[in-house]
Amino acid sequence: MRSEFRLRAERSLASQRARGNIRRAMDGLILKRRAAFPDLDELERLRDQGQAIRDQALANLPELLERLERRCATNGMHVHWAEDAAEANRLILDIIRRHGGHAVLKGKSMVSEEIGLNAFLAGHDIEPIETDLGELIIQLAREHPSHIVAPAVHKDRREVAELFARHFPEEPYGEDIEHLTALARRMMRERFRATRIGLSGVNFAVAETGTLCLVENEGNGRLSTTAPDVHIAITGIEKVIARLEDLAPLLTLLTRSATGQPITTYVNLISGPRKPNELDGPHEVHLILLDNGRSRIHADPELRATLRCIRCGACMNHCPVYHRIGGHGYGTVYPGPIGAILEPQLQGLERQGELAQASTLCGACGEVCPVRIPIPDLLNRLRFEQAQGRALRHGRRSGRERFLWRLWSLIHASPASYRRISGFVTRLRILARIRLGPWTRTRAAPRIAARSLHVLAQREGFRDD
């Protein structure tokens, strides 16, 4: 029987239009990233630096988080801790209710996707208003982001134009980017004026100064965090870094790896609410620090590398599996290679273990990751955990898998039994023409030699000793 993942992947594979859109976009992003790092030695030095900064932060995580909390509080922010998604949602709802809000302006935030915030708020009669163009498109289309940086990357301009025409029938129709952006901006402006609560993610939280750093290209993020009276920032606990000076290298790595930009159009540094003598900015700033399984990941010295991630998306931009099935094929909030290592850890191998199998281990992700997360090695580790789990659980199917590997290993661990099997296979090779399950569905059956290399080598006089 096909797994849920396989069925979903099949649907994504069948969607030629989305596949073409994703491929085109990814090809473009690959070129842009490459152009942004013309000096390869420099790139490697930067990656070393990025890894070191993130490793150090993770090594001192509890301490840094405490410092961050203290500094943010000194700066006048309210800091909240959320153990899981439910607690984070509840905290956000409470803040909104306290201010009598009925809507929230949202800057782009993957953590808000992780906790299912939009659905939760809608269920409590609070309207989440996505202000990032990509997120807005996704919201109007009632979909989920298919990419962590470019949420609507699977859609082409015409699809977006048609979507807008359906939702804003009074507006003129147009397919070019300027027109669509301008239209979205007009629609947005109204909402910015009227909404008093804004919510955003965080790219980096600086412990030393209690500063929240947020990058974006549209300015809507800045509006969502400064125009409303209340700003709620939500982030995973791993996003903390020690010093302000750590920001520069990380930002360089982030924006160049993500979109090939030397810097984003907007870099927002938020260090508290409006001060008495200031004319703008929110009156209240809340920071919600979400665990949701991260401290469990942090406890494992090898898997901890997962938390180095700065969410640039380069791994998916370069992933051949992602190119084929897109973010929706994964069926998780975080898709692509980072999703394939993160989601099984966040949600458990029982639920998302198959993601760790959905990779050829080609290494393209690890090669581009700006903080050198060894994604293929971590996939291998998760597969190992999965196989271990199978040994313990004795599931029927998994029991069979384990049995087959054991059999395989016994054959290949003994020269005599290997010789018997290979002799058998090469002599009866006509039998190998029978269909080899999934392999031969799209491939001609492999040729089996009449004589193995073992036999040929001996005949040709290549000595054993």
Added chain:
Amino acid sequence: MTKPESILFFGTCLIDMANPEAGLAGMRLIERAGIRVRFPQGQTCCGQPAYNAGYREEARRVARLQLDVLAGDEPILVPSASCAGMMRTHYPRLFEGTPDAARAGQVAGRVVEFCDFLHRVLRIELNDLGPPIRVAVHHSCSARRQLLVADAATALLRRLANVSLVEPDHAHECCGFGGTFAIKEPEISSAMAGDKAAAVAATEVPLLVSQDWGCLLNIGGTAKQAGYAYRVKHIAEFLWERTEVAHEK
């Protein structure tokens, strides 16, 4: 590394049963360069299939046999970047903390991928005796990203005077084999293999060569099913045929 007097040849299980001609050609090429080639008859498989599937105990059981069989000081020649990569980079991790750790490290350090050896160690001269031909080359991900020996294959092919190399579209991309991936996620694997096979077909070459038979099994099988005309050949066999009068076809 300087030119050794003798080497051990590790043929890999795939070549052993699916393409022994390539293994033989590889051994002959090395022998022709004046090096004694030994083929340990006890060898089976590097253990990578089980290792990549997460079955480390099973992988160790198989890999341990190779440690026995490949004991010694000579370089271990492997006509596959994928298997060579397993032995070079993963054996030390696989045996970490076990009594075999030291010899696993010793074996790993002696493993050399076939093209890398011909190109970098032997600096082999190749006298091309074949007719002019356009050829596409496919680099495995292990060659490209793990062992960094893709350039060695290209360099060898460039030494053949009558061969002109063609790079297919999206050449950097994986062919979609990935061991058990092809069985566990056949739909995605087929989509990747299909794109790869089509990209090669678009170059209109008669032949695709690679230093990894696994990729060629995947791409070639897909191409054949799709009705593309080009054939696939392991680089060892191709080099041997082009440079040996008796075997010229």
